[in-house]
Amino acid sequence: MNPVDLQNVTRRTFLGATARGVGSLALGSLLGGDVLFAEEKWRGLISPRHFPAKAKRVIWLTMAGGPSHLETFDWKPELAKMDGKPMPASLTKGQQIAQLQGAELKCFGPQWGFKQFGQCGAWMNELFPHIGSVADDIAIVRSMHTEAINHDPAHCFINTGSSIPGRPSMGAWATYGLGSEAEELPGFVVLTSLGKGGQNQPIAARQWSAGFLPAKFQGVHLRGKGDPVLYLTNPPGVSRETQSDVVTAVNTLNTKLDTVIDDPEIATRIAQYELAFKMQASVPELMDMSAESPATFALYGCKAGDGSFASNCLLARRLAERGVRFIQLYHKDWDHHGGVKDGIKQKAEEIDRACMALITDLKQRGMFEDTLIVWAGEFGRTPMSQGGSGRDHHMLGYSVWLAGGGIKGGVQWGATDDFGYKAVTEVVSVHDMHATMMQLLGMEHTKLTYRFQGRDYRLTDVFGKPIRGILT
Numbered sequence: 447m448n449p450v451d452l453q454n455v456t457r458r459t460f461l462g463a464t465a466r467g468v469g470s471l472a473l474g475s476l477l478g479g480d481v482l483f484a485e486e487k488w489r490g491l492i493s494p495r496h497f498p499a500k501a502k503r504v505i506w507l508t509m510a511g512g513p514s515h516l517e518t519f520d521w522k523p524e525l526a527k528m529d530g531k532p533m534p535a536s537l538t539k540g541q542q543i544a545q546l547q548g549a550e551l552k553c554f555g556p557q558w559g560f561k562q563f564g565q566c567g568a569w570m571n572e573l574f575p576h577i578g579s580v581a582d583d584i585a586i587v588r589s590m591h592t593e594a595i596n597h598d599p600a601h602c603f604i605n606t607g608s609s610i611p612g613r614p615s616m617g618a619w620a621t622y623g624l625g626s627e628a629e630e631l632p633g634f635v636v637l638t639s640l641g642k643g644g645q646n647q648p649i650a651a652r653q654w655s656a657g658f659l660p661a662k663f664q665g666v667h668l669r670g671k672g673d674p675v676l677y678l679t680n681p682p683g684v685s686r687e688t689q690s691d692v693v694t695a696v697n698t699l700n701t702k703l704d705t706v707i708d709d710p711e712i713a714t715r716i717a718q719y720e721l722a723f724k725m726q727a728s729v730p731e732l733m734d735m736s737a738e739s740p741a742t743f744a745l746y747g748c749k750a751g752d753g754s755f756a757s758n759c760l761l762a763r764r765l766a767e768r769g770v771r772f773i774q775l776y777h778k779d780w781d782h783h784g785g786v787k788d789g790i791k792q793k794a795e796e797i798d799r800a801c802m803a804l805i806t807d808l809k810q811r812g813m814f815e816d817t818l819i820v821w822a823g824e825f826g827r828t829p830m831s832q833g834g835s836g837r838d839h840h841m842l843g844y845s846v847w848l849a850g851g852g853i854k855g856g857v858q859w860g861a862t863d864d865f866g867y868k869a870v871t872e873v874v875s876v877h878d879m880h881a882t883m884m885q886l887l888g889m890e891h892t893k894l895t896y897r898f899q900g901r902d903y904r905l906t907d908v909f910g911k912p913i914r915g916i917l918t
Contacts, residue, residue, distance in 0.1 A: 614896075820883070859872055882916075
């Protein structure tokens with residue numbers, strides 16, 4: 447390395463560049479494995495797996511805004527009897543409440559009837575007959591709790607294990623640990639849709655960030671309507687051959703720089719340029735649903751590329767077929783501070799059939815057994831009324847469900863109290879959920895770590911245990 451080069455060398459770069467010969471492997475370990483990123487195709491850090499993997503991939507269905515568990519999967523007849531009466535002070539005294547702090551707290555009974563579905567007899571809102579039809583394939587967890595009571599930090603917490611931005615998202619951790627089987631698509635893909643209610647609360651891109659992991663592990667947002675990826679299409683007059691020449695020239699220069707500086711982010715940049723070039727051909731093929739049968743569109747209840755949650759569920763199946771490791775769908779407009787009765791009806795119309803269709807479609811293709819599906823919001827809603835017709839944010843108890851790879855179907859796990867206020871039986875944290883996902887993917891959550899600023903970080907921080915009761 448000549449004196450001119452040293453002017454632009456960081457401490458990490460200097461150590462990496464001088465770590466040639468016998469000491470290179472030991473130094474690579476001290477640097478958190480960064481030297482490994484020189485590979486063109488990242489195949490994952492965990493090989494062999496810590497456990498036999500039950501799931502190859504994850505499809506996470508994020509209901510953004512905080513679905514009411516009391517109008518979805520947690521039937522509370524006692525709350526119905528107490529409708530309009532004061533909420534017991536013994537439950538709420540000294541508790542953190544978002545926008546109801548200091549207000550008169552009155553019980554607000556479930557706004558829709560519930561019925562039992564499947565041989566397992568799972569209680570669900572009567573507005574979800576399609577999800578009810580696959581009740582024996584899913585495990586409902588009714589005892590979730592979280593640590594954040596407002597949307598952005600709660601999204602951050604359920605995605606990264608921390609309410610403070612800057613940590614890697616779960617999809618980034620999954621692709622860091624296992625790599626991806628997709629050759630011409632990202633290993634972590636995000637899709638978003640907006641419901642008809644029009645509450646278009648922003649979802650920050652940091653929710654699918656790689657955080658302090660190399661940038662190659664961050665999620666790629668594919669838009670379900672219009673151009674799927676901005677600037678992916680070549681401008682007029684630029685052919686694929688010309689674009690290939692540009693990518694080759696840029697990567698040649700980056701490779702030469704990398705041999706001098708040995709910066710893992712340069713290796714990442716090289717790989718991402720090449721992936722982007724491959725995506726120019728693979729993404730249009732992915733989005734072209736002309737080969738899908740009319741029966742498939744009827745099953746999902748959508749039209750090709752209409753930008754709906756149902757269309758994104760079909761797109762998620764197509765991504766899963768192509769080897770994408772982690773697929774996350776956001777469906778907005780669940781923030782029912784008012785009009786929860788009509789709002790839940792509208793949401794049910796948008797997602798009920800599609801969730802069933804995704805499970806059914808994966809089954810038909812032999813993919814259900816090795817695909818982990820998670821349905822969850824960032825928190826639940828209060829059993830007390832807000833403005834007479836809505837519910838406030840709530841973090842002490844809510845419901846999620848899981849299905850597919852390694853999940854025991856027909857299970858109802860945990861419970862909230864008689865009012866649906868607090869998780870009281872088999873309480874499950876977000877860290878527990880993450881630990882469960884990691885185990886099903888074949889990874890011990892305490893062993894997948896990354897050294898950053900002198901500390902070994904992991905998705906579950908220093909917490910978490912798998913939810914044994916819902917695993918096969």
